Amino acid sequence: MPRASADVIVVGAGIVGAFCARALHDSGLDVLVVDGAPPGGGATAACMGHVVVMDDSEAQFALCRRSQLAWDALAGELPQSAEHDDCGTLWIAEDGPQMEAARAKHDYYEQRGVRSEILDARQLEDAEPELRPGLAGALRVPGDSVVYPPAVASWLLRDISVEVGTPAHRVDCDDRSARVRLDDGRSLVAGHVVVAAGVASLDLLDEELRAELPNASIRPRKGHLVITERAMGFCRHQLVELGYLASAHGDPSAPSVAFNLQPRKTGQMLVGSSRQLGTTSPAVEPDIVHQMLERAHHYLPDLGRLQAIRVWCGFRPSTDDHLPYVGPVPGHDRVLLAAGHEGLGITTAPGTAELIAHFVSETATTELEISAYRPSRHGVSRP
Amino acid sequence: MTRHVEVDVAVVGAGPGGLAAIEALTRDRSPHSSTTHPGTIALIDDAPIVGGQIWRARDSRPARETDSYLDLLQHDQVDHLQETLIVDAASGSGESPVLFAVGPTGPVRIVARAIVLATGAMERFLPFPGWTLPGVVGAGGLQALIKGGFDVAGRRLVIAGSGPLLLAVADLARRCGAQVLCLTEQAERHSLLPFARAILVRPGKLWQGLGLGRRLLPVRKRFGTWPIRAVGDERLEHVVLRSSDGRESTVECDLLACGFGLVPRLSLPRLLGCQVEAVGDGALRVVVDDRQRTSVPGVYAIGEATGVGGVDKALVEGRVAGLDAAGKGVDARLMASRDRERRFADALEASFSLRDELRELPTSDTLVCRCEDVPWTELAAARCARDAKLNTRCGMGPCQARVCGPALAFLKGWVPESPRPPLFPTDLQTLTDLYQTETFSEQSPPSNQKVDRAAPV
Numbered sequence: 001m002p003r004a005s006a007d008v009i010v011v012g013a014g015i016v017g018a019f020c021a022r023a024l025h026d027s028g029l030d031v032l033v034v035d036g037a038p039p040g041g042g043a044t045a046a047c048m049g050h051v052v053v054m055d056d057s058e059a060q061f062a063l064c065r066r067s068q069l070a071w072d073a074l075a076g077e078l079p080q081s082a083e084h085d086d087c088g089t090l091w092i093a094e095d096g097p098q099m100e101a102a103r104a105k106h107d108y109y110e111q112r113g114v115r116s117e118i119l120d121a122r123q124l125e126d127a128e129p130e131l132r133p134g135l136a137g138a139l140r141v142p143g144d145s146v147v148y149p150p151a152v153a154s155w156l157l158r159d160i161s162v163e164v165g166t167p168a169h170r171v172d173c174d175d176r177s178a179r180v181r182l183d184d185g186r187s188l189v190a191g192h193v194v195v196a197a198g199v200a201s202l203d204l205l206d207e208e209l210r211a212e213l214p215n216a217s218i219r220p221r222k223g224h225l226v227i228t229e230r231a232m233g234f235c236r237h238q239l240v241e242l243g244y245l246a247s248a249h250g251d252p253s254a255p256s257v258a259f260n261l262q263p264r265k266t267g268q269m270l271v272g273s274s275r276q277l278g279t280t281s282p283a284v285e286p287d288i289v290h291q292m293l294e295r296a297h298h299y300l301p302d303l304g305r306l307q308a309i310r311v312w313c314g315f316r317p318s319t320d321d322h323l324p325y326v327g328p329v330p331g332h333d334r335v336l337l338a339a340g341h342e343g344l345g346i347t348t349a350p351g352t353a354e355l356i357a358h359f360v361s362e363t364a365t366t367e368l369e370i371s372a373y374r375p376s377r378h379g380v381s382r383p
Numbered sequence: 384m385t386r387h388v389e390v391d392v393a394v395v396g397a398g399p400g401g402l403a404a405i406e407a408l409t410r411d412r413s414p415h416s417s418t419t420h421p422g423t424i425a426l427i428d429d430a431p432i433v434g435g436q437i438w439r440a441r442d443s444r445p446a447r448e449t450d451s452y453l454d455l456l457q458h459d460q461v462d463h464l465q466e467t468l469i470v471d472a473a474s475g476s477g478e479s480p481v482l483f484a485v486g487p488t489g490p491v492r493i494v495a496r497a498i499v500l501a502t503g504a505m506e507r508f509l510p511f512p513g514w515t516l517p518g519v520v521g522a523g524g525l526q527a528l529i530k531g532g533f534d535v536a537g538r539r540l541v542i543a544g545s546g547p548l549l550l551a552v553a554d555l556a557r558r559c560g561a562q563v564l565c566l567t568e569q570a571e572r573h574s575l576l577p578f579a580r581a582i583l584v585r586p587g588k589l590w591q592g593l594g595l596g597r598r599l600l601p602v603r604k605r606f607g608t609w610p611i612r613a614v615g616d617e618r619l620e621h622v623v624l625r626s627s628d629g630r631e632s633t634v635e636c637d638l639l640a641c642g643f644g645l646v647p648r649l650s651l652p653r654l655l656g657c658q659v660e661a662v663g664d665g666a667l668r669v670v671v672d673d674r675q676r677t678s679v680p681g682v683y684a685i686g687e688a689t690g691v692g693g694v695d696k697a698l699v700e701g702r703v704a705g706l707d708a709a710g711k712g713v714d715a716r717l718m719a720s721r722d723r724e725r726r727f728a729d730a731l732e733a734s735f736s737l738r739d740e741l742r743e744l745p746t747s748d749t750l751v752c753r754c755e756d757v758p759w760t761e762l763a764a765a766r767c768a769r770d771a772k773l774n775t776r777c778g779m780g781p782c783q784a785r786v787c788g789p790a791l792a793f794l795k796g797w798v799p800e801s802p803r804p805p806l807f808p809t810d811l812q813t814l815t816d817l818y819q820t821e822t823f824s825e826q827s828p829p830s831n832q833k834v835d836r837a838a839p840v
Contacts, residue, residue, distance in 0.1 A: 037769070038767060038770035038773065039770075039773075041769055041773060045773055081775070150774065151773065226811070228811070229808055271811070284471070284803070286483070286817075287819075289814070289818050296811075297811075297815065304812025304813075307781075307808040307810050308809050308810070308811050309783075309805070310803045311471075311804050
């Protein structure tokens with residue numbers, strides 16, 4: 001018999017839902033996870049799995065850093081299928097101005113206790129011989145790592161009740177309980193509901209809940225990736241062009257591509273990246289892949305000889321201020337959001353779970369500044 | 384540089400069905416007057432010669448069945464793209480479907496008003512202990528090997544699995560000097576009645592069958608029998624067979640040719656978004672209407688892709704699709720013969736339906752996914768094909784579950800995931816060129832002059 005109630009229901013078995021469920025379970029609560037797809041089957045499977053400290057804002061940095069330390073603590077326990085790899089990140093500078101940006105990034109990290117080092121052109125060549133000559137240098141961040149997120153999600157949920165196959169339809173609540181109605185008409189009841197359903201999250205809220213967040217939006221931001229056959233040692237670090245920041249945060253209405261390559265523990269190379277708003281078509285778009293690969297060739301002249309075995313798309317859950325919604329729907333403490341992580345869902349899932357546990361469980365605490373992530377920042381302005 | 388081909392109709396697959404479609408498309412068209420009959424036709428196939436898997440003679444020469452079609456390929460309006468692999472396809476709303484392919488001269492983009500998918504069938508393998516040993520081959524695979532020149536003379540051969548293909552393979556192997564020790568069919572003799580009845584009312588197939596039956600008289604045939612284990616140190620030494628009465632027997636042999644029926648090859652139809660439906664034993668087929676039209680506008684599917692039924696079904700369906708794509712009528716007689724062939728396909732499926740015991744073939748360490756080395760035991764906890772892929776890498780390799788997908792569809796009832804581009808491993812340089820969207824007509828003239836004159840569509 002499928003279960004009909006729990007202390008907490010987590011809607012979404014992606015990486016964020018899985019970490020939240022784990023944290024709540026570990027704090028002694030009875031947790032039920034529901035999802036239409038198997039664990040990690042959505043954006044969690046479509047993404048790169050790069051655990052990276054980003055510094056777009058202090059709040060983003062704090063969540064990344066807190067989460068990265070949690071990932072590091074977990075690394076020894078992860079199963080082999082998680083493909084954890086301490087490859088580090090190389091932020092590649094093409095020219096003088098980008099080298100300046102690399103130095104600024106270095107200083108920012110240093111002030112906050114994150115190890116990084118500047119590589120000059122020669123050192124970069126030694127570190128990654130496949131890169132084209134003539135690059136200015138790079139910033140190496142050795143603490144960044146790579147995982148295979150769906151396997152992590154499954155592992156986190158190993159002893160937690162998960163109901164897969166029936167998507168959630170609507171979430172609502174009253175003073176005594178919160179409810180999840182499923183697509184098949186069943187209704188599940190809990191003390192709290194955590195909505196961790198990526199781009200679908202806000203649409204799951206019933207009218208009353210949604211009305212509390214008039215300025216909130218989670219837009220799908222499409223991305224493409226290409227994976228190659230095994231080519232062990234072609235590159236050793238996750239390689240990202242410093243221009244990536246311009247792509248990630250530039251004019252969001254225009255499609256953009258940036259060079260981002262990741263060596264997988266299997267020896268395969270994962271090649272990205274692209275960003276597009278305004279489309280929900282899951283089809284691979286040839287012209288975007290073309291631009292993306294051209295960009296990658298620009299940095300790796302011999303990349304063309306590797307065999308591509310698959311191209312696919314996914315949708316990042318994107319908010320306007322590039323920060324996730326983590327915390328209760330204003331005025332309705334029984335329903336919480338853990339969604340809208342855009343490209344940082346894998347990195348920041350552990351920190352998100354810490355925040356969620358803090359809100360739900362009386363015993364869990366957090367050192368994070370909670371207000372920056374609260375959905376209420378896009379809520380009804382109250383006097 | 385990418386070659387750009389714009390045609391009226393693209394036929395994918397040069398087997399009997401594809402050739403029949405070409406014949407219907409070119410009928411009544413003057414071979415050298417494209418001005419009065421606008422529109423060109425492309426025939427795309429991954430082999431250097433036409434005929435598909437079935438019409439293929441030894442030493443890779445064209446089979447005599449293709450003789451009558453060879454003239455069609457000289458038709459001014461037919462562009463035969465040989466040795467061309469389709470790696471991706473797109474079908475937008477209101478836009479003509481596009482095929483992205485790689486040929487001997489590099490990337491080719493084909494834009495067509497209509498596409499006829501004659502993608503044929505492939506063999507279904509079921510994993511059992513020892514199935515990955517050298518010496519264990521696919522039944523259809525052995526057929527292709529022999530036709531390609533592989534010498535089986537004097538080899539001791541066991542043929543096992545299911546379906547009429549096993550008989551054809553036994554016949555070919557014997558004619559090439561192999562010693563066929565036995566041929567085992569997993570279906571019981573009595574369950575083949577619908578198939579036998581369907582054969583009886585088809586004179587062509589009956590004569591073919593009688594000839595085959597006579598030639599195979601000396602071969603020991605066992606029904607209700609299947610392989611449970613292939614054994615050997617470095618390569619195959621013997622195979623253990625089990626019968627439905629519980630008896631087991633061991634046969635020493637050099638080769639085990641094994642196949643559990645044919646299943647439609649659906650990578651390309653599924654990539655184009657054609658609706659598919661499940662048939663028996665977990666296999667899928669493309670859903671088509673009475674003119675062979677799929678759920679995607681402008682895309683037809685014929686032959687094995689719409690349900691495995693053999694050459695005659697492919698021929699008649701190819702004709703129907705070709706006529707409809709050319710805007711010609713399809714007469715009642717043709718429709719009646721198509722319906723007859725569909726009934727034959729149904730009889731075939733009912734007769735050779737796989738027995739439940741075959742679901743117990745794999746043991747815990749039997750490899751199921753050979754690309755990623757995934758054993759049976761690792762799949763125990765998986766909920767569906769996608770779950771298995773995400774947690775065990777099953778089906779994540781270069782073949783995209785072409786082998787393990789149909790097996791798991793039968794063994795576990797898992798619907799195979801839709802494939803992703805590229806359908807075949809493609810180097811990144813080629814993919815980059817293939818996906819370039821600007822028009823090529825000025826900077827890179829197509830190498831084939833016939834295509835240069837691509838008519839407006």
